[in-house]
Amino acid sequence: MTDIRVFDAVPEAGFGDYVQLLKPRVMSLVVFTALVGLLVAPVRLHPVEAFAAILFIALGAGASGALNMWWDADIDAVMKRTKGRPVPSGRVAGAEALGLGLALSGISVVMLGLATNLVAAGLLAFTIFFYAVVYSMGLKRVTPQNIVIGGAAGAFPPMIGWVAATGSVSIEAVLMFAVIFMWTPPHFWALALFMKEDYHTAGVPMLTVTHGRKATRAHVLVYALLLAPVAIWTAATSIGGPFTMAVSVALSVWFAKGGHDIWRRDEAMAEVDKYAVEKAFFRFSLLYLFVIFAAYLIEAALKIYGLGGW
Amino acid sequence: MAFRPQHEIHTRRFGRNVGVAVLLVGFVMLVFALTVVKVTRGDPMKGFDHVVEPALLPDPGAAP
Numbered sequence: 001m002t003d004i005r006v007f008d009a010v011p012e013a014g015f016g017d018y019v020q021l022l023k024p025r026v027m028s029l030v031v032f033t034a035l036v037g038l039l040v041a042p043v044r045l046h047p048v049e050a051f052a053a054i055l056f057i058a059l060g061a062g063a064s065g066a067l068n069m070w071w072d073a074d075i076d077a078v079m080k081r082t083k084g085r086p087v088p089s090g091r092v093a094g095a096e097a098l099g100l101g102l103a104l105s106g107i108s109v110v111m112l113g114l115a116t117n118l119v120a121a122g123l124l125a126f127t128i129f130f131y132a133v134v135y136s137m138g139l140k141r142v143t144p145q146n147i148v149i150g151g152a153a154g155a156f157p158p159m160i161g162w163v164a165a166t167g168s169v170s171i172e173a174v175l176m177f178a179v180i181f182m183w184t185p186p187h188f189w190a191l192a193l194f195m196k197e198d199y200h201t202a203g204v205p206m207l208t209v210t211h212g213r214k215a216t217r218a219h220v221l222v223y224a225l226l227l228a229p230v231a232i233w234t235a236a237t238s239i240g241g242p243f244t245m246a247v248s249v250a251l252s253v254w255f256a257k258g259g260h261d262i263w264r265r266d267e268a269m270a271e272v273d274k275y276a277v278e279k280a281f282f283r284f285s286l287l288y289l290f291v292i293f294a295a296y297l298i299e300a301a302l303k304i305y306g307l308g309g310w
Numbered sequence: 311m312a313f314r315p316q317h318e319i320h321t322r323r324f325g326r327n328v329g330v331a332v333l334l335v336g337f338v339m340l341v342f343a344l345t346v347v348k349v350t351r352g353d354p355m356k357g358f359d360h361v362v363e364p365a366l367l368p369d370p371g372a373a374p
Binding site: 012013014018046048049051052055115 | 319322323325326328329330340343344346347351
């Protein structure tokens with residue numbers, strides 16, 4: 001008598017594969033920046049409300065990640081770095097990623113609205129729409145400025161955190177948005193300079209491919225310079241103070257110098273030291289974002305003791 | 311009759327089910343905690359207990 005055999009020909013997804021769909025590494029950044037936005041706001045939420053707000057903002061980001069993985073499965077299947085993702089590797093069906101993304105989008109927006117307020121929920125809905133539809137479906141495959149547009153989606157979380165606490169958008173929220181918005185392009189273009197990914201086989205117009213590496217280096221410098229006034233202006237608002245200002249100025253100078261170093265080099269020089277300057281700039285850019293948002297948080301903590309703030 | 315050892319796919323499915331169960335329980339607890347916070351901090355509320363409260367009756371002397 002034969003019994004039923006189960007073949008592994010179609011790999012079945014484990015729980016972790018669904019977690020991978022939500023892009024947990026992006027989510028960790030979202031949690032951090034949204035938390036800072038929420039904590040530096042002048043209105044205090046109850047800890048349970050604050051926890052729920054951060055959780056559902058992160059879940060919304062995860063939902064847009066799942067929608068992105070559904071839409072971009074064809075690109076991901078071609079590129080080396082991404083072809084092990086759940087959808088292109090066949091562990092999770094594309095329709096399932098779409099379903100999960102849509103369901104989590106609805107849950108996160110409704111729950112954020114119930115936990116905090118409708119403005120925050122509306123902003124979260126817009127962010128998901130912007131990342132999944134405007135960026136992933138619309139502009140990513142069309143323009144080499146795709147990084148700039150995608151950066152806008154990543155810049156919303158601190159603003160949503162702020163709005164979750166206060167109920168309205170203010171200059172501080174807009175400036176925190178602007179800091180991440182201006183930071184994203186040099187961060188990713190520096191990565192593109194030394195990673196040399198196979199974007200051209202996937203048909204994604206990366207700036208390094210469409211306009212060349214020299215133009216990319218110039219773009220890194222311009223955005224690194226433009227970030228400086230935004231960061232310093234943010235430090236001059238109500239969430240800043242002398243401490244934040246000192247940190248922002250130091251980071252801005254360092255970041256601009258890094259951009260300048262990248263701009264001065266050409267590919268021959270970069271090949272010699274295996275892109276050491278580009279890699280160092282990329283690592284520093286990660287540190288930059290972490291330190292500047294930590295500074296806003298520290299300033300808010302100092303204010304409790306009557307030390308921080310203007 | 312002896313049971314056959316479980317196939318790997320069953321343990322993986324079990325792991326998935328446990329994950330979903332934990333998430334659902336966590337979600338229920340979060341909604342409950344949110345409810346408690348909202349209700350205890352919300353607007354002043356009054357529970358009605360089927361006892362006539364004269365203060366709530368319309369004033370008989372008032373014009374209709």
